[in-house]
Amino acid sequence: MVILTASPCAEKTGNVTIHTSVPQITAKNEQSDLVKKTFTISMIPEEQYPSTSWIRVYTDGSAKNATTEGGAGIYIEYPNGEKQSEAIPTGLHCSNYKAEEEAITHAVCSIRDKANKTISVVFLTDALSVLQAINNGKLPELEQDLHNIESLQTALQWIPSHCGIKGNENADLLAKEGAKQQQYENQVGFSEMKTIITSLHRTPQQQDSYHQLARPEQTTIFRLRTGQNRLNQHLHRVMKVIPSPMCPCGEAEQNTEHLLQHCRIHQALRNNTWPTPTTLQEKLYGPVEALQKTTRFVEETGTQV
Ligand SMILES: [Zn+2]
Incomplete structure (x- = not known):
């Protein structure tokens, strides 16, 4: 019963x-x-x-x-x-x-x-x-x-x-x-996304460099530029899905600039990729080879953006 x-x-x-x-x-x-x-x-x-x-x-x-x-x-x-x-x-x-x-x-x-x-x-x-x-x-x-x-x-x-x-x-x-259903990148409407990308480019030649990238490379660069990415700062402060914005190195919040320019975990790889000091501007908005260096660096760090 x-x-x-x-x-x-x-x-x-x-x-x-x-x-x-x-x-x-x-x-x-x-x-x-x-x-x-x-x-x-x-x-x-x-x-x-x-x-x-x-x-x-x-x-x-x-x-x-x-x-x-x-x-x-x-x-x-x-x-x-x-x-x-x-x-x-x-x-x-x-x-x-x-x-x-x-x-x-x-x-x-x-x-x-x-x-x-x-x-x-x-x-x-x-x-x-x-x-x-x-x-x-x-x-x-x-x-x-x-x-x-x-x-x-x-x-x-x-x-x-x-x-x-x-x-x-x-x-x-x-x-x-x-x-x-379409998530996030498409929640930013097409015309709005176009506006963002266009405004981020400074010359027609540079605008071309983005469009010469393969689709996955474009995604990486877009995320690094806009800050809408899977780095801890965004996941914590905006998405509120993780408890801390800090980088695994423990020295700063993990964002685009920290990853590309400062994080000591990737210092050796950074020196290898960019033997001479390179600005963030160049890494994100430079010619196509500069952007590809950036996407390769990110890929080799194993960091998901
Ligand atoms: Zn770090």
Whole structure:
């Protein structure tokens, strides 16, 4: 016999309740009856949050290798039977955590106009760390947004991933779809990107040098020039995905100038590449051979930009 017990980990602030566990299943025989367990878990949305009185919002986030090309997936079931799907790219530099958080943030926006005082809203997510962060007051903006939802009650319910809950599977697929959409370099629109590149070039001859590069070399030079790159300073200060902006050498923040001009880790390679002192301007905006030297240097340092 399978018994559902009340969730032991529920915290309530205002009209928002956060459940960081699912009702436990106590079976007469053993907890390990996987089929029964999976089946029971799959019943949670319908039993705890019946579709007639709850807007059920499934969210999921994903990122390639947990660091790049993030995507947020949102799948919503309304009591009137209406369904809503959203797949959103969350950036070239994106952690799983960030993607999950963005998914909930976007979802709050999506349902805000459709919720009202006569209906309840539940967000169902497998992002335990995000729910814990809200519980611990670490995401004050999102917490405020949740409190601002006009609803009878608002709940956040953790659910395990890959347990047969259809809405969760839909959100998972949508997150992957979002991650595949054009990221970051294309979020900068084409005309804006053209403006940036053109303004960075100083003479027509130099403009040509950039266009003579192979596509991967262009990408490297573009990232070094704009500072929109995977060096620690940008990842920390702008993307907020790593805890420190410092270079592994420990002497300065890691950015384009530090990497190309100063980092002592790469001093030998630098002397080899540029036997005589060379300005940053020359390395980033010089003729095609100068730019190729720069991309080769970066490649040989093993640094991902
Ligand atoms: Zn360094």
